[in-house]
Amino acid sequence: xxxxxxxxxxxxxxxxxxxxxxxxxxxxxxxxxxxxxxxxxxxxxxxxxxxxxxxxxxxxxxxxxxxxxxxxxxxxxxxxxxx
Numbered sequence: 215x216x217x218x219x220x221x222x223x224x225x226x227x228x229x230x231x232x233x234x235x236x237x238x239x240x241x242x243x244x245x246x247x248x249x250x251x252x253x254x255x256x257x258x259x260x261x262x263x264x265x266x267x268x269x270x271x272x273x274x275x276x277x278x279x280x281x282x283x284x285x286x287x288x289x290x291x292x293x294x295x296x297x
Contacts, residue, residue: 221261228263235261237297 225231232243232251239261245252253261281287 221259223261223263224266225263226266228265231263234297235263238294 223231228249228251229246232246232253235251235253236242239253239255241253241255243251243253249265251263255261279290281290
């Protein structure tokens with residue numbers, strides 16, 4: 215199977231979402247506007263946040279992050295939940 219390099223999320227407000235991901239990823243978007251924002255992750259993958267056209271969310275979205283062990287997953291979950 216071919217690995218994807220892009221993660222595209224439909225969001226209600228790309229500027230608000232970009233601020234959220236900026237804090238989570240400790241990285242600024244390389245492009246940002248009222249309609250979209252683009253992050254380039256350390257892996258080279260791209261996270262794109264696009265304004266929803268019709269106001270409805272996509273059916274499903276999943277984003278994976280590689281972590282070292284269960285404790286790291288738990289710690290990150292707690293940190294992100296608090297945000």
